[in-house]
Amino acid sequence: MTIRTAILGYGRSGSTMHAGAIEANAPFDMVAVCDIDPERQRQARERFGCAVYSDYRQMLEREDLDLVSVITRSDQHCEMACDCLRAGKNVLVTKPWAVDAAEGQRMIDAAQASGTRLFPWLPARWGSVFLRLKEIVDAGTVGEVFLIRRAVFSFATRCDWQTERRHGGGYLLNWGPHIVDPPVLLAGSPVVSAFAHVRQVINPGDGEDVFLALLTLADGTIVQAEYNIAVEPLPEWFIQGNRGTIIATGKNIRICRNTPVQPDDPTRYGDMTSKDAETIEERIDGAIYGDQNVVYAEVAAALEQGTPFAVCPEDALQLSRTFDAIRTSGETGDVVRL
Ligand SMILES: NC(=O)c1ccc[n+]([C@@H]2O[C@H](COP(=O)([O-])OP(=O)(O)OC[C@H]3O[C@@H](n4cnc5c(N)ncnc54)[C@H](O)[C@@H]3O)[C@@H](O)[C@H]2O)c1
Incomplete structure (x- = not known):
């Protein structure tokens, strides 16, 4: 066909x-x-x-x-x-x-x-680091995950329509699909509330160039999603489970596994350090924000065979609702329920 x-x-x-x-x-x-x-x-x-x-x-x-x-x-x-x-x-x-x-x-x-x-x-759903992080989390490598921090930083300005709200500009809509959607998908639970700061700091126009959102998911997981201006960035992913931490910077992933121990003698601080510490480092190939050729191949398969596509319109709608809640919270200072 x-x-x-x-x-x-x-x-x-x-x-x-x-x-x-x-x-x-x-x-x-x-x-x-x-x-x-x-x-x-x-x-x-x-x-x-x-x-x-x-x-x-x-x-x-x-x-x-x-x-x-x-x-x-x-x-x-x-x-x-x-x-x-x-x-x-x-x-x-x-x-x-x-x-x-x-x-x-x-x-x-x-x-x-x-x-x-x-x-x-939503090509970030095909992102190489994201897909590997999902495998690691789903395998229970760091236990039960209860907190995911996802952040992207830059120190550049732009001066095109992406800085103007009337044209759908601002970094919440521009970067949010890459920053807000993947950690929520990784946790596998829908967003129930948002609390956010949304600011315009260095770009011209009237669109925000900074956002920091704290999302609570239905299963209690907290997602912190941030686009910010920084000369030195923080890690792009910081995933905390009850058996360890995963950190991703660029294409490098570091898995720090650790098992907390119950101290025999609570007065001895030495006994309280956790045991079985293990650090695994990986470097991931492939496109961090997804390979467009792969996404189009899946669109072709969906059209040719009538199969479902990995991004349902309802997923994108839920993401838009989350952006609306982040924006409203940024304007009012309130926690916004979805
Ligand atoms: N990683 C990604 O998925 C990714 C990356 C970059 C941009 N985008 C998105 O792609 C979209 C376009 O961004 P861009 O940077 O290419 O912008 P752009 O301004 O370079 O391109 C927009 C094009 O639309 C044309 N256009 C404007 N009005 C039109 C009309 N009425 N009929 C036909 N054409 C018209 C313009 O002439 C221009 O060539 C945005 O929504 C942006 O968020 C996605």
Whole structure:
């Protein structure tokens, strides 16, 4: 089967990550590209020899498409995706798929009404370090996990639409899919409440460039998810179980196992140190934020065989609800229940 595919939004991400994965995966055939920028249209025509459009509604009318990948600015995703779904096309939407949960629900409703498939893009779920951490945690290597800290730091500024709220900018939506979703998935329990600080510190515009959220999950696990500005970063993962700690920095994982002991003589501090300490170090290959070729191969399998895709629209909706709760908590200072 050939999957007749179009990219809507052939900018930085559309022309690299998505066009590259469509090119690399045999079932996909790039039939059309839509971008309002004539230079981007020229590049797409030269690369794929495909039809190019500046008006996506015209593209939907004229082209027989199995899949549209929506890779425009974040505030444009919902309306464009809904139009594509109503036109009977399956849709992949990049992250953040929506600016809030109401938009997410609209896309789900549009897909259900037209009987089409909706593929939210959460590539960090395929991240190499994340997948290895999940194996380690699921094997019970550090006992029962009760606290996961996930953080990403940088000391750079940007000055494009990603700094403007009216365009769906701000780092909660931009980085949150990579930072908030994986630890919640790792714990395997839904978020029930959020308490957060959300600040704009060094970027221009009006979008936040810092967030620090404390999430409580239904099983009691605490997730601390943070994007912050720092010259020297903390570890990107810090996972605490009742039998040890896992730390991940870049592609390096350190598992520190330890068994607390009951002291024979509680007055002797020496007896209170834990025993059977063991440290295991691993270096993980592969893409930390997920390999787009692998994700597209799974989209192809889902379209060809009608199988479920690893990211259900309901998962993405729950993530949008969590972002809404983080934002509201940041504005009010209250704990927000989902
Ligand atoms: N790791 C990832 O998954 C990842 C990485 C980068 C960006 N993204 C996401 O991809 C999206 C795009 O980001 P980007 O950095 O590529 O932005 P960008 O500004 O480089 O690209 C957006 C493109 O959309 C085009 N466009 C604008 N209005 C249009 C319209 N009405 N019709 C057709 N085209 C139109 C623009 O001309 C531009 O080429 C964002 O939502 C971003 O969050 C995801």
